[in-house]
Amino acid sequence: MELRHLRYFVAVAEESHFGRAAARLHVTQSTLSTQVKALEREVGGPVFVRTSRRVELTEAGELLLLEARRTLAQAERALDVARQSVRGETGAVRIGFSGIAVLEGILPADLRRFHTAHPRVELHVAELPPAAQVQGLRDGTLDVGYSPDNGLGDVDGLVARRGVRTTLSIAVRPDHPLASAATVAPADLEGENLIVYAADPDDLSVLDRLRAGHAERRAGVHLVTSTLGVLALASAGVGVAVVPTAAHRIAVPDVVYRPLRDTAADVQVVTLSRADELAGPVRAFVSSLDRPTPM
Structure with a gap:
């Protein structure tokens, strides 16, 4: 059974006439009769009682009409959902x-x-x-x-x-010596414990950018997997955190931000x-x- 058979059947049931149903479907009456007969073979019995003037549904036809309408409506809904997905309207x-x-x-x-x-x-x-x-x-x-x-x-x-290009800044406690500076150069970080974001233990991307600014001598490095974790350690006085300048928007107790002067430390955000x-x-x-x- 195909959806076409159900559409033909519903048209005949609603028109109660093969000729009018054929005109509605834009097919010949003989084609419509052939399709309905094929449907009746699938059902195993008649779905219409044909008279000289009209076509009436049998009991089986009445039951089939209810389910056929539901099936056709669901098929149309499935097609519409797929079309919306292709157009990017749903999903x-x-x-x-x-x-x-x-x-x-x-x-x-x-x-x-x-x-x-x-x-x-x-x-x-x-x-x-x-x-x-x-x-x-x-x-x-x-x-x-x-x-x-x-x-x-x-x-x-x-x-x-x-996306956008952003710079790096440092985050330190207000009582840290660098907190009094208007801006900080990579050379000012020599001898400091650095706290940097790292996606994993092998991620040294922030440190690589700082090395381009010649800040090589450090007391130690803490690699942390979250920005909030980096700021928490800075607030605790563990060291100097290196963060995106946009982190200024995060208000953390006992943390002040100072710009890092070094174009090599710029970060470009991309969308993949x-x-x-x-x-x-x-x-x-x-x-x-x-x-x-x-x-």
Whole structure:
């Protein structure tokens, strides 16, 4: 049995006439009669009683009409849902992000703009380190990533879109000697315990940027896997935290921020997606972002 058989059957039942039903369906009356007979063979008995003037439903036909209407309505709904998904009007987008994307306002702005245009699409967000975002995009557990451009590794098969470029600052207790400075140079960090964000023990991206500023001699380095953890240690006086300048927006007790003077310490935030993306909602989200840039 095909949906076509049910559509023909419903038209005849509603018109109570083969000729009118054929005209409604834009088929010949003989074609319609053949299809109804095929349906009756599937059912195993007549669904219509034919008279000289009209067509009436049998008991089996009455029952079939109820279910046929439900089936056709569900089939149309399924098709409509699929069409909406292709157009990016429904479905879900899974987004991984680094905290800096929130602090800089990039992620909230993109989410707000997309949700306004596609209110029926579910948005799932999770804070993840850069390497985990790349892996999630590759294994299909993630659709879009917001990450600093450092620590991404090999990004073959992915497309990167520019976000914003931000600088680094330090966070220290108010009684630390550097708290009285208007700005801080990498050379001022020599001999200090540094506290830096690291996605994993092998992530030395922040330290690499500082090395470009010639701050080599340090008392020690604490690698911490969350921005709040970095700030907590700074507040406790464990050392000098190196954070994105946007972290100034986080009010932590006993922490002051000072800009770090070194263009080598700039951080670019990028948005990552798959180059061969097929899902409608994800393609719609990606289309709402800035123009891609090669990586």
